[in-house]
Structures are given as structure tokens and as C-alpha cells.
Amino acid sequence: MNVILTLIPFFILVYGAYWDFRKRIIPNSVPILLIILGVLQCCILNTNNIALGDRIAGIILPAILLFGLYIFNSNGLGGGDYKLLIAMGWLLGLAGFIKxxxxxxxxxxxxxxxxxTKTVPFAVPIFISYSYLICFNYIV
Structure with missing residues (x-):
């Protein structure tokens, strides 16, 4: 069951990375599905060892830092990138998010x-990073 719950974000991120690479837009369904999956993992199935407090810190601290980044450089990341990063913070917890x-x-x-270039379809490196970290068992 844990392997399936690890692979589902992989396929969701494939979808998001594809759209970000092709159109420079991340569909809203990507972060929504990742947050729902995090709720399933944490509260309902209780399958991994990421505590609820770590997940909440994985949302709050990155949100504050990303909001500060947005204030000082509004041309950097797009709205979909922010939503995706916050969803990944919830899914992976603070330690996994930092990695x-x-x-x-x-x-x-x-x-x-x-x-x-100065612009990057940021969902692509997020997808590659998630894949790398999963393959080498740094986050689960």
C-alpha cells in the first residue's frame, strides 16, 4: 500500500510537469490531488511516519518564504508553482520539502x-527531484 501511495504523486507530478513544460501552466487539479493524497496518508490511512505537525510546518514555513519571494520578485515563480510547492510541503512534511x-x-x-535562459518550468525539476528522492529512499 505504501508503494502505491508513493507512486500516485509520481504520476500526478508527471501530469503537472508535462503541462508546465508544454504550456507553462500547472493545472489546479495537481496540487489539489496532492493535498487530498496527503490527507489520506496522514489522517485516514496513517501509512507513513510523517507527523501531522511536520506536515503543517511543511505548509506554513514554505508559504511564508514563498510569499516573501513573491513580494520581492513577482516575476519569479508563477501561481501554479506556489500552489504545487505548498502541496508538496503538505505531502512530504518540512524535512522532505527541504530535500x-x-x-x-x-x-x-x-x-x-x-x-x-532565466525561466524554468519549475514543475519539471520538482518531478525529477521527487523521483530522485524516492528512488534513493530519502523521502517516504
């Missing part, structure tokens, strides 16, 4: 250097 953001930011920098 995800570290790998995602490194991948984004590499993408910008290789493609000589």
Missing part, C-alpha cells in the same frame, strides 16, 4: 545554464 527544494533548485540552475 525536494534543494535538489529542485540545483536542477533549475543547471537547466538555466545549459539553455541560457
Amino acid at each position: 525536494l527544494m534543494l535538489v529542485s533548485c540545483i536542477l533549475s540552475i543547471v537547466y538555466c545554464v545549459i539553455h541560457k
Whole structure:
């Protein structure tokens, strides 16, 4: 059951990364489904060891930091990116979110250097980071 609940976000992120790469938009269904899955994992099925307090911290602290980023640089991330990151904070908890953001930011920098651009479809590095962290069992 735990493997299935780990793979469902993978496929949801594939969908979101595809749309973000193609159209530079992340459908609202992606963060909504991730939040619903987090509620199922935490409150109903109680399948993983991420505490409710860690999940709440995974929403509140990134939301504050991302809001500050938005105030100082409104041309950075789009609204869908913010929603996706908050949903990932809920799904992974604060520790998992920090690991995800570290790998995602490194991948984004590499993408910008290789493609000589200042914009990144950020759902793609999030998807790749989630896949990497799951494969190497850093978050579950």
C-alpha cells in the first residue's frame, strides 16, 4: 500500500510537469490531488511516519518564504508553482520539502545554464527531484 501511495504523486507530478513544460501552466487539479493524497496518508490511512505537525510546518514555513519571494520578485515563480510547492510541503512534511527544494533548485540552475535562459518550468525539476528522492529512499 505504501508503494502505491508513493507512486500516485509520481504520476500526478508527471501530469503537472508535462503541462508546465508544454504550456507553462500547472493545472489546479495537481496540487489539489496532492493535498487530498496527503490527507489520506496522514489522517485516514496513517501509512507513513510523517507527523501531522511536520506536515503543517511543511505548509506554513514554505508559504511564508514563498510569499516573501513573491513580494520581492513577482516575476519569479508563477501561481501554479506556489500552489504545487505548498502541496508538496503538505505531502512530504518540512524535512522532505527541504530535500525536494534543494535538489529542485540545483536542477533549475543547471537547466538555466545549459539553455541560457532565466525561466524554468519549475514543475519539471520538482518531478525529477521527487523521483530522485524516492528512488534513493530519502523521502517516504
